[in-house]
Amino acid sequence: MNFTIGNYYPAASPLHRVDPRAKILGSLALMVTLFLFSRPPAMLAYTLFLLVLVRVARIPLRLLLGTLRPVLTLALIALIANILTGPAPWFWQWGILRFSQPGMVTGLTMALRLCLLILTTQLLLTLTTTPILIADGLEALFAPFARFGFPAHELAMMMSIALRFVPTLAEEADKIMKAQSSRGADYDTGGVLARARGLISVLVPLFVSALKRADELATAMEARCYRGGEGRTKLRPLVFGRSDALFCLLLALAMALVLAIEHLV
Amino acid sequence: MTRPLIELERVSFAYESRFLGDSSAGREWAVEDISLELARGSHVAILGRNGSGKSTLARLITGLERADAGRLSFAGLNPLDEEGAWRIRRRCGLIFQNPDNQLVATTVEEDVAFGPENLGLPAAEIRRRVDRALELVGLTQAASRPPSELSGGQKQKLAIAGILAMEPECLILDEATSMLDPASRRSFMELVTNLHRHEGITILNITHNMDEVLAAERVHVLDEGRILMSGTPAEIFRNASRIRSIGLDVPAFAAISEGLLARHGFPLPLEAAGSATAAEHVLRSYFSLREAPKPADRRPVQTPPAAAREAETVVLVESLSYRYPRAGAVSGPAIDDISFQVRRGEFFGIMGQSGSGKSTLIQHLNGLLRPTTGRVTVLGHDPGRPADIRALRRRVQLLFQYPEHQLFAETVREDIAFGPLKLGVPADQINERITAAARITGLEPEWLGRSPFELSGGEKRRVALAGILAMQPELLILDEPAAGLDPAGRDEILSYLHELSRSGITIILVSHSMEDLARLTDRVAVLHEGRLLAVDRAERIFADRRLLARSGMSPPACRSFLGRFAGDLPQLDLDVRTAEAAVDALDLWLEPRQAAPPAAPRTPEAGDGE
Numbered sequence: 001m002n003f004t005i006g007n008y009y010p011a012a013s014p015l016h017r018v019d020p021r022a023k024i025l026g027s028l029a030l031m032v033t034l035f036l037f038s039r040p041p042a043m044l045a046y047t048l049f050l051l052v053l054v055r056v057a058r059i060p061l062r063l064l065l066g067t068l069r070p071v072l073t074l075a076l077i078a079l080i081a082n083i084l085t086g087p088a089p090w091f092w093q094w095g096i097l098r099f100s101q102p103g104m105v106t107g108l109t110m111a112l113r114l115c116l117l118i119l120t121t122q123l124l125l126t127l128t129t130t131p132i133l134i135a136d137g138l139e140a141l142f143a144p145f146a147r148f149g150f151p152a153h154e155l156a157m158m159m160s161i162a163l164r165f166v167p168t169l170a171e172e173a174d175k176i177m178k179a180q181s182s183r184g185a186d187y188d189t190g191g192v193l194a195r196a197r198g199l200i201s202v203l204v205p206l207f208v209s210a211l212k213r214a215d216e217l218a219t220a221m222e223a224r225c226y227r228g229g230e231g232r233t234k235l236r237p238l239v240f241g242r243s244d245a246l247f248c249l250l251l252a253l254a255m256a257l258v259l260a261i262e263h264l265v
Numbered sequence: 266m267t268r269p270l271i272e273l274e275r276v277s278f279a280y281e282s283r284f285l286g287d288s289s290a291g292r293e294w295a296v297e298d299i300s301l302e303l304a305r306g307s308h309v310a311i312l313g314r315n316g317s318g319k320s321t322l323a324r325l326i327t328g329l330e331r332a333d334a335g336r337l338s339f340a341g342l343n344p345l346d347e348e349g350a351w352r353i354r355r356r357c358g359l360i361f362q363n364p365d366n367q368l369v370a371t372t373v374e375e376d377v378a379f380g381p382e383n384l385g386l387p388a389a390e391i392r393r394r395v396d397r398a399l400e401l402v403g404l405t406q407a408a409s410r411p412p413s414e415l416s417g418g419q420k421q422k423l424a425i426a427g428i429l430a431m432e433p434e435c436l437i438l439d440e441a442t443s444m445l446d447p448a449s450r451r452s453f454m455e456l457v458t459n460l461h462r463h464e465g466i467t468i469l470n471i472t473h474n475m476d477e478v479l480a481a482e483r484v485h486v487l488d489e490g491r492i493l494m495s496g497t498p499a500e501i502f503r504n505a506s507r508i509r510s511i512g513l514d515v516p517a518f519a520a521i522s523e524g525l526l527a528r529h530g531f532p533l534p535l536e537a538a539g540s541a542t543a544a545e546h547v548l549r550s551y552f553s554l555r556e557a558p559k560p561a562d563r564r565p566v567q568t569p570p571a572a573a574r575e576a577e578t579v580v581l582v583e584s585l586s587y588r589y590p591r592a593g594a595v596s597g598p599a600i601d602d603i604s605f606q607v608r609r610g611e612f613f614g615i616m617g618q619s620g621s622g623k624s625t626l627i628q629h630l631n632g633l634l635r636p637t638t639g640r641v642t643v644l645g646h647d648p649g650r651p652a653d654i655r656a657l658r659r660r661v662q663l664l665f666q667y668p669e670h671q672l673f674a675e676t677v678r679e680d681i682a683f684g685p686l687k688l689g690v691p692a693d694q695i696n697e698r699i700t701a702a703a704r705i706t707g708l709e710p711e712w713l714g715r716s717p718f719e720l721s722g723g724e725k726r727r728v729a730l731a732g733i734l735a736m737q738p739e740l741l742i743l744d745e746p747a748a749g750l751d752p753a754g755r756d757e758i759l760s761y762l763h764e765l766s767r768s769g770i771t772i773i774l775v776s777h778s779m780e781d782l783a784r785l786t787d788r789v790a791v792l793h794e795g796r797l798l799a800v801d802r803a804e805r806i807f808a809d810r811r812l813l814a815r816s817g818m819s820p821p822a823c824r825s826f827l828g829r830f831a832g833d834l835p836q837l838d839l840d841v842r843t844a845e846a847a848v849d850a851l852d853l854w855l856e857p858r859q860a861a862p863p864a865a866p867r868t869p870e871a872g873d874g875e
Contacts (some may be wrong), residue, residue, distance in 0.1 A: 132371055142863040161370050167413035172670070178633045179671040182663040183732065184687030201683065204673035208718065212367045219329055220367035223359040224427060225351060234380035235391045 007067060007126045015057040016128045019244040020137030026251045027124040033255045034117055038109050042262035043116075044124045050119055057128050067122045068115055075111035082107030140238050146229075147172060153229025161217070176205050206211040268341070270435060270467055271303035271326060276335030278325055295321040297490040299335075305434070307469040310478040312501070313487035314512045315751045316721060322487070326469075327354050340434070341691040355384060358428030362440040362749075364420035372417070373423055374399065374408040380431040391430075398426040401464075402456060416619060418449025422456060429460070435467040436460065442625030443749050446619040448817045454480065458496045469860060473751040475502070475516045479540065486511070499539030517822035517844055518544040524848035526551065529857040543766045545829045545845065552647050552855035554833055559853045579740055580607040580630060581769050585639035587625055598622040600795040602639070607740075607773060612766045614782040614803065615775045617792035618817050623775045624666070626792065627742050630773070631661045633726060644739065659688055662738035663668045665744045669717075669725035676726050677720075678713040684736040695735075706761055723754035741765065742773040747781060759785060783821040783842045792818050804840040823847040830854075 007184050010016075037043070054064060086103015093099070125134060137206055139156035177187065180201045274747050278296045296318045303309050313319040326339060328350025337355055343349040358380075361367050371377035377398050380392040399405045400874040402422040412420060421441055428436060429581050438457065442450040454477055460466045478484050486494040488511045494501055502508065503521040509515065515523075518541040523533050525548060537547040544550040564577055584651065585603045600622040602747045604679050607613045617623050628634040632648035644660050646653040662684075665671070674680035681699045690698065703713060706727040712720070726746070733741070746762070747755040759781060766772050766785070782789055782803065789806045791798040793816040799806060806812065807820050827839050827847055834854050841847040 057511055067525070096563075125641075130371075140847060160371060161369060164412065167411070168365050171413075175665060176671050178628065179663075179665045179668065180683075181633065182631055182665075183671075183684040184657060184658055185683075186687075201673050206672050208673075209670055213363075216361065216363060216366035217369070219324075220359075220361055221369060223327055223329060223361075224380040225354050225431070226379070227351065227383070231385045232382050233385050233388060233391065234382055235375060235388060235395060237388050263442075 007122065008130050009059055009063060009127045011058045011128075012146075013056060013128070014056040014243070015053065015124075017243070018073050018128075018130050018247045021140055021237055021238060022247055023124045023129055023133070023242045024137050024141060026248065027121050029255065030120050030124070031117060033258065034113055034120070036259060037262035038113075041265045042258050043109070043112060045258045045261045046116060049258065050116065050123065053123055055249055057123060059123070059127055062262065064119060064122060064127065065126075067074065068118055071114055071118050075114050076108045078114065078196040079104075079107035082110065131163055132160055136234075136238060153232070157229070165210075165213070168213075169206070172209060173202065173206055176202050267305065269302040270305040270307075270340055271469070272336075272338045273299055273322075273326070274336040275300055276325060276332045276337055278321060278330060278334075280321075282296050284318055294318075294490045296325065296332075299492055300489075301485060301492065303435075303467060303469060306465055306467055307483065308481050309470070310481035310484045310498075311469065311471045311477050312473065312475075312484055312513060313471075313489055314473060314753060315723065317487045317511075318490035319487045320439050321438045321490075323359055323471055325358055326437065326566075327357055329359075332468045355431055357435040358425075358431060358433040359437045359439060360421065360428065360441040362443055364417050364424065364444060367424050368412045368420060368427075371411055372409050373404060373412060376412055376423060377426045377430050380427055384431065390794070394432065395431040398429040401429055401460070416449065418445050418453055418619075420450070421445060421453055425456065425460075433466065435469065437469045437471065439471050440473070441470075442472065442477065447779075447819070448618050450474075473513060474528050475514050480518065486513070495503065497539070499535050499537075499543075502538035503533055503535055505533075505538070512751060514752040516541075517847070518826045520844035521823065521826055521851065522548055522845045524844060525851060525855065528700075528848065528852060531857070535855050539620050541826055541829070544826070548855070550850075550858075552857055554830075555854050555856050558836070576608040576610055578606045579609050579644055580605075580613075581640075581642040582606065582626075582629070583640045583642075585629060585636050585641055587627075587629065587634055587637045589625075597625050598795055600625050600792075602794075603641075603797045605790055605797065605800045607771060609739075609771055610766075610769055611771055611788065612786045613771075613773045614761075614786035614789040615773060615792060616777060616779070616782055616789055616816075616818060618777060620794075621792040621816070622795040623792055624744055625795075627663060627744060627773065627775055630740075630742055631663050633663070656746070659736070660738060660823070661740045661742065662733040662736055662741045664730060664733050664746060666748055667726075667732075667872040668729035668746075669722060672725060672728060672732075675716060677708070677716055677717050680717055680728060681713075681732045681735050684732055688736060697736065698735045699731075702735040705734055705764065706731040707757065723750055723757070726750065726754075726758065727761075729851075730758070734765070738770065740771045740773070742775070744775045745777070746774070747776075747778065755781070777818070778789060779807065779818060779821040780823075783824070791818075793817070808839065827851060 034046070037046070048058075055062060082103040083099050084097065084103070086100025086106060089101050090098045091101045091104070135156040139152045142150055142152035142155075181187070183196055185201055187195065187202075190198070266556045276296060276299045277294055279294050299322070311319045311322060321330065325332050325337060326344060328344030331345055339342050339353045342353050343354050351698055362391050368376050369379050374395050376392050377395045381394050386394070396405070399408055402425055404419065404423060404426060407415065407419070412423060413588065415423060436457070442453055445453060457470070458480060459469060461468045468481075470481060472478065476503070479498045481498060484496060484498050485492050486501060493511065494504065502515045505515040505519060505523050513539075519538040522537040522544040526533050526537070531551055532778050533676065534547055536543040536545070583604050586599075586601050594648070598620050602625060615626065629636060629648060630643055630661070632654040635649045641655060646657045648654060648657055672680050674683060678699055681702055682695050685695050685698050699713065708724075708727055708731060712724070717725055720728065730746070743762070747759050750758065762772060762774065765783060771802070774782065774786060786803045789800060789803045790800045791806060791812060798816055799809070799812055807824055810820070813820055820828070821842075823844055823846070824839050827837060827841060827850065831837055831839060831853065837854055838850045843848050
């Protein structure tokens with residue numbers, strides 16, 4: 001099985017090793033900061049800062065830029081909409097279409113901000129942190145709310161089990177589809193309705209099997225002394241070390257620097 | 266004597282209602298009035314058919330189910346009480362049948378850590394235990410890999426590691442090897458034996474596999490929720506007819522020595538049922554070897570594959586290679602440069618271990634996979650061409666492993682009708698086909714209106730087979746049709762195949778069971794690591810020790826027991842497919858001594874099975 005979930009890029013970099021809680025909170029802080037500046041010098045400074053992080057994380061730049069593909073259309077729409085609806089002065093006029101100069105500046109800022117937002121979360125979270133660590137980090141961050149009934153541990157456990165079973169169920173779905181195809185089922189032709197009906201012969205066995213797996217897994221977990229998150233320890237407990245503190249400090253300094261540039265330069 | 270580790274006293278239990286369960290028969294005792302004791306450090310086996318209540322027993326001991334009546338204790342702890350049950354589970358690990366459904370985490374080492382994490386141990390201690398457990402089962406190298414990348418055998422070893430990390434006194438195996446191939450099964454049982462010998466772990470092995478039972482010190486046979494017999498493996502297998510009457514097997518050597526001794530009026534001594542070596546010893550002391558064979562009056566004439574040489578070629582595979590695409594979600598073993606042909610009416614076997622490419626190969630025969638290079642022709646069609654696939658799937662049927670997982674319709678009847686309807690069989694013929702298919706697979710008419718999900722595992726499998734037969738294929742391809750079934754269920758399925766073959770259908774049977782292949786097939790192809798090692802008449806394949814060793818298989822048990830006499834009897838016919846045939850073959854060369862000598866004072870060696 002070669003099955004990748006999410007975008008995790010395995011590498012032994014200092015950024016990969018940072019505590020997931022620091023990365024989650026750090027990317028939240030950076031996201032907020034992104035909305036606090038809009039002038040080109042600060043934008044440039046922030047972009048440079050991201051480039052430094054890319055180097056530190058040892059992630060190929062092309063891979064990172066590739067993650068922008070899904071939002072490029074959105075960024076482009078934002079840009080065009082701003083240009084067409086923005087105020088005077090216009091830098092070009094064509095029929096009834098007027099192209100606004102301030103609109104272009106706003107649009108470019110918006111598009112760039114959107115891209116930077118995506119790049120930041122990709123870089124700090126998805127590319128450098130395994131989904132399991134993100135789940136662990138979220139569990140730890142939400143743990144204080146557990147006393148108000150927030151299922152922090154349960155959510156993390158669900159995430160882990162889901163990730164564990166994605167390849168297993170994918171393989172099973174493939175097998176069932178092949179089995180039904182052998183019996184004459186056809187999943188590629190016919191109208192939407194016919195295809196949807198055809199999927200019943202795959203989905204029913206898949207759900208039955210998933211329920212059976214869930215039942216057996218629950219028994220196996222109970223047999224291994226699982227009884228919820230209370231009193232559980234971890235093989236790799238999240239330890240907030242000096243390097244994590246340093247990481248937070250660096251992020252804070254970078255944010256301060258970018259904001260200073262926005263207001264002073 | 267100290268107190269036994271596990272004590273059961275008149276324990277009874279019934280399931281209330283079953284969630285997606287196998288049978289829905291009211292309130293029936295799953296376990297009835299069972300009393301047994303397990304000494305610390307012992308190795309005990311519980312033998313029984315599927316549905317005999319043996320798995321329930323494991324759940325009762327660990328408090329996963331609560332007994333309705335009787336008294337249970339594990340090291341003085343009571344599984345009926347919640348805290349007691351939790352403390353029992355810390356000390357008594359349970360390994361289940363399905364390797365996939367007991368692994369929780371996304372990496373091997375995180376999974377091993379799951380138990381110790383639940384115990385609330387400090388991180389350093391968890392680390393120490395995880396490393397040691399992985400070392401004991403030999404998975405240290407795989408520590409950071411996802412469990413989905415492991416083979417079935419490795420997954421079961423990982424499950425054991427997860428239990429070992431909790432440092433248990435006792436290990437309960439609940440059909441833990443029934444989904445493994447013979448090589449993984451051997452290696453898994455070796456690991457278990459080592460844990461028993463060197464770590465002093467008490468073993469309770471719940472199984473329907475006789476070979477594993479031979480390694481136990483004591484065996485309890487369970488049938489319909491009750492203990493039918495208890496004793497040493499030799500004592501149990503001496504009662505061969507009783508064992509068979511409840512749908513279980515006896516080891517080949519026990520069946521052969523029983524048949525031979527009975528034929529000449531000797532009672533079967535105890536040790537002949539305990540190990541192959543002891544059985545050979547008993548036979549040699551009861552019989553002398555003849556110079557020349559007796560006239561072969563009993564020996565049935567073996568029918569050669571009927572006119573197979575002249576029959577038309579149904580399947581032609583020419584230098585077929587296939588490699589799974591790198592980026593795909595689903596992958597499997599590649600196959601390389603495979604050529605063979607199958608003729609009409611033949612019963613063709615494909616053998617090899619898991620991962621040898623058997624499943625990859627057969628998926629080319631009805632166009633589920635297309636060759637990377639090479640050519641496949643089936644019934645004159647090219648399964649690589651979309652236009653041919655439809656025509657081909659009318660005439661060729663493929664039954665996957667665990668086919669009961671593909672059932673989906675509301676009733677058995679609708680599920681069987683699915684294939685014929687897709688083929689466009691006219692409505693008036695469909696009922697006829699369903700009835701015919703149900704008859705061949707022994708499905709009761711009243712089952713047709715029931716939901717397939719109410720049936721037992723073996724019954725579901727017969728429904729799946731009926732669904733394929735209702736399409737009236739000319740060529741039937743089956744991937745491990747008997748996997749996971751108990752001996753009686755296996756014999757049923759195999760007897761249907763035998764009938765189908767006699768009715769003229771060409772059959773390709775994929776299996777890693779040498780016994781099944783020996784019993785049924787005319788010719789066998791041997792696959793190993795994606796390559797074809799040999800295609801030959803079954804008896805010549807089984808005679809080639811070097812070939813078998815190279816492909817990681819061992820000869821059928823009957824044949825290998827006869828092999829013990831081959832040194833003295835060079836003309837002994839080793840080509841036997843069943844225990845009865847082995848008795849016939851050996852009988853030609855044996856002369857009973859006048860009086861049976863007293864049985865040799867020899868204790869059967871545990872674990873010396875075939």
